[in-house]
Amino acid sequence: xxxxxxxxxxxxxxxxxxxxxxxxxxxxxxxxxxxxxxxxxxxxxxxxxxxxxxxxxxxxxxxxxxxxxxxxxxxxxxxxxxxxxxxxxxxxxxxxxxxxxxxxxxxxxxxxxxxxxxxxxxxxxxxxxxxxxxxxxxxxxxxxxxxxxxxxxxxxxxxxxxxxxxxxxxxxxxxxxxxxxxxxxxxxxxxxxxxxxxxxxxxxxxxxxxxxxxxxxxxxxxxxxxxxxxxxxxxxxx
Amino acid sequence: xxxxxxxxxxxxxxxxxxxxxxxxxxxxxxxxxxxxxxxxxxxxxxxxxxxxxxxxxxxxxxxxxxxxxxxxxxxxxxxxxxxxxxxxxxxxxx
Numbered sequence: 001x002x003x004x005x006x007x008x009x010x011x012x013x014x015x016x017x018x019x020x021x022x023x024x025x026x027x028x029x030x031x032x033x034x035x036x037x038x039x040x041x042x043x044x045x046x047x048x049x050x051x052x053x054x055x056x057x058x059x060x061x062x063x064x065x066x067x068x069x070x071x072x073x074x075x076x077x078x079x080x081x082x083x084x085x086x087x088x089x090x091x092x093x094x095x096x097x098x099x100x101x102x103x104x105x106x107x108x109x110x111x112x113x114x115x116x117x118x119x120x121x122x123x124x125x126x127x128x129x130x131x132x133x134x135x136x137x138x139x140x141x142x143x144x145x146x147x148x149x150x151x152x153x154x155x156x157x158x159x160x161x162x163x164x165x166x167x168x169x170x171x172x173x174x175x176x177x178x179x180x181x182x183x184x185x186x187x188x189x190x191x192x193x194x195x196x197x198x199x200x201x202x203x204x205x206x207x208x209x210x211x212x213x214x215x216x217x218x219x220x221x222x223x224x225x226x227x228x229x230x231x232x233x234x235x236x237x238x
Numbered sequence: 239x240x241x242x243x244x245x246x247x248x249x250x251x252x253x254x255x256x257x258x259x260x261x262x263x264x265x266x267x268x269x270x271x272x273x274x275x276x277x278x279x280x281x282x283x284x285x286x287x288x289x290x291x292x293x294x295x296x297x298x299x300x301x302x303x304x305x306x307x308x309x310x311x312x313x314x315x316x317x318x319x320x321x322x323x324x325x326x327x328x329x330x331x332x
Contacts, residue, residue, distance in 0.1 A: 160298035200294075
């Protein structure tokens with residue numbers, strides 16, 4: 001029986017890698033391997049998953065240096081020489097083993113103010129929005145984010161400047177900005193144009209490269225850069 | 239800043255045709271209000287642009303606190319302005 005050489009992070013930030021030997025199957029995902037370890041080798045291993053079919057984003061971890069959904073990562077694709085190195089998501093505090101603390105990610109999500117605030121009341125007529133309208137198309141392209149934090153974990157800037165809001169929060173802010181029914185569009189721009197905002201992005205595109213849903217946060221952030229610059233020149237950002 | 243950079247490059251290419259001496263340059267620039275305005279604007283924009291960039295690099299690559307980074311950036315900005323505008327005056331004042 002062929003085996004995989006698996007190094008798994010244990011403990012918090014002060015912890016270290018522990019080595020396991022897991023059976024190598026013909027078809028298996030990294031999540032399968034982690035589950036095997038927890039069930040057969042060490043029940044004290046902590047990790048997260050939910051749907052295990054590539055929809056929820058809960059199983060995101062760092063696999064051989066890259067943030068990925070482990071349920072959507074075939075071992076044969078990433079462990080060419082039978083070696084796996086599994087760590088929690090980077091750029092986040094570590095709770096235990098493979099579970100990162102996503103609180104900073106969600107705090108920044110809120111800080112970027114990518115929320116919807118209605119400009120009309122219940123009794124008012126609906127605002128007609130066609131899916132072909134350019135703003136609606138831009139919002140639709142960015143709206144599918146499920147907050148898995150893979151892009152946040154992949155982003156160099158988040159690593160270099162801990163206050164930076166990050167790709168997911170800014171991508172959602174762009175979607176909110178493009179919702180023309182929104183009453184708070186200027187507030188969105190103000191929230192993303194300070195020292196921690198969109199202008200920190202250097203367009204490395206690690207976020208777009210790694211997003212499992214196929215979103216393009218770099219493009220969204222570029223849009224926010226244009227929108228905030230225009231608003232500044234018009235004097236709207238006071 | 240971009241159009242000024244292009245103008246600067248075009249100016250250099252035109253000026254070096256057929257060789258270039260310091261007297262030739264100074265003959266054109268000394269006493270010229272136009273060159274003084276152009277290069278003063280250029281110096282100010284470059285000083286600001288460079289300062290913003292260096293500040294970002296210090297924040298991203300060093301553990302220095304923001305207050306210290308801002309102070310260093312301010313020192314650089316003032317130095318660049320002084321050196322640059324000093325050069326403009328030297329070349330355009332008559």
